[in-house]
Amino acid sequence: MVQYLHGYNTQEQQRLIDQAGFLGPLIYPSVDFSDCKNLLEVGSGVGAQTAVLLGLFPELRITSVDFSEAQLAKARENLSGFSDRVTFVNQDVQYLDLREKFDAAFFCWALEHISDPQAVMHRVKSHLLPGAKIHITEVFNSTFYYEPASPALAHYYRVYNQQQRNFGGNPDVGAQLGNLLAHAGFKQIQLSRSGFHLDQSQPDELRGFIEFWKMLMKSGAPGLLDTGAISQNEIDAMESDLDGILADENAVFFYQFVQAKAMA
Numbered sequence: 001m002v003q004y005l006h007g008y009n010t011q012e013q014q015r016l017i018d019q020a021g022f023l024g025p026l027i028y029p030s031v032d033f034s035d036c037k038n039l040l041e042v043g044s045g046v047g048a049q050t051a052v053l054l055g056l057f058p059e060l061r062i063t064s065v066d067f068s069e070a071q072l073a074k075a076r077e078n079l080s081g082f083s084d085r086v087t088f089v090n091q092d093v094q095y096l097d098l099r100e101k102f103d104a105a106f107f108c109w110a111l112e113h114i115s116d117p118q119a120v121m122h123r124v125k126s127h128l129l130p131g132a133k134i135h136i137t138e139v140f141n142s143t144f145y146y147e148p149a150s151p152a153l154a155h156y157y158r159v160y161n162q163q164q165r166n167f168g169g170n171p172d173v174g175a176q177l178g179n180l181l182a183h184a185g186f187k188q189i190q191l192s193r194s195g196f197h198l199d200q201s202q203p204d205e206l207r208g209f210i211e212f213w214k215m216l217m218k219s220g221a222p223g224l225l226d227t228g229a230i231s232q233n234e235i236d237a238m239e240s241d242l243d244g245i246l247a248d249e250n251a252v253f254f255y256q257f258v259q260a261k262a263m264a
């Protein structure tokens, strides 16, 4: 059985759509596939990013790969209006095997779940034409910082990240993107960071990101309850701590993710 931090229930599938909309303004300023025709999307989920890419780049055809048939079924439903521009493939990208070669590749929040990200970078590179563009967005969970001290949030976050490691993933894989691309032979590697640094000078943004963070944290809750790693009381306490940050006059809420662009 596949072990996956966020699970595949309908609430999680909707969260991915909401997340793509909410974080879009942070993710997409560095994405440019306007001169590309044929894009490989790795770990495409329910097609939340696929929809954004199709909208931004009307010339693009996309092959979306995910190893969850449940996600792909939802993606087909979500993107039913684009059947001429999207192909769905059910494969584990660690063993990616397609006949086609692509002039672009896109990853968003996928590599963090994969036990051998280097193998994936090699596999993807072998499916790209010389000069193809790649764009990756990934977590760097060790950058999460907040004030005031919030012990229940700190505990939950530790357990959440440990679950990802136990399932073979890496919650800090964003920090490794440059190395992964370089070792796979990509050139012109450019790294950048995005995310949020919020406090009471921007109360509305602070509220929005705290609500987003609650949903993100709770996406791991069913799996954490299943393995007995966390109790319902601890989930409730984590949420109360986040409300406590929002109410604190000296609140700080900070997180950075990493983006990488390169050429095959």
Ligand SMILES: C[S@@+](CC[C@H](N)C(=O)[O-])C[C@H]1O[C@@H](n2cnc3c(N)ncnc32)[C@H](O)[C@@H]1O
Pocket: 004, 006, 016, 017, 020, 042, 043, 044, 045, 046, 047, 048, 049, 065, 066, 067, 068, 071, 091, 092, 093, 094, 107, 108, 109, 110, 113, 114
């Ligand atoms: C957090 S979701 C992100 C989905 C999408 N990129 C987005 O941003 O909405 C990660 C997706 O990667 C898929 N995934 C994880 N490991 C995979 C693997 N080895 N091969 C293919 N898909 C994988 C999961 O099934 C899940 O749908």
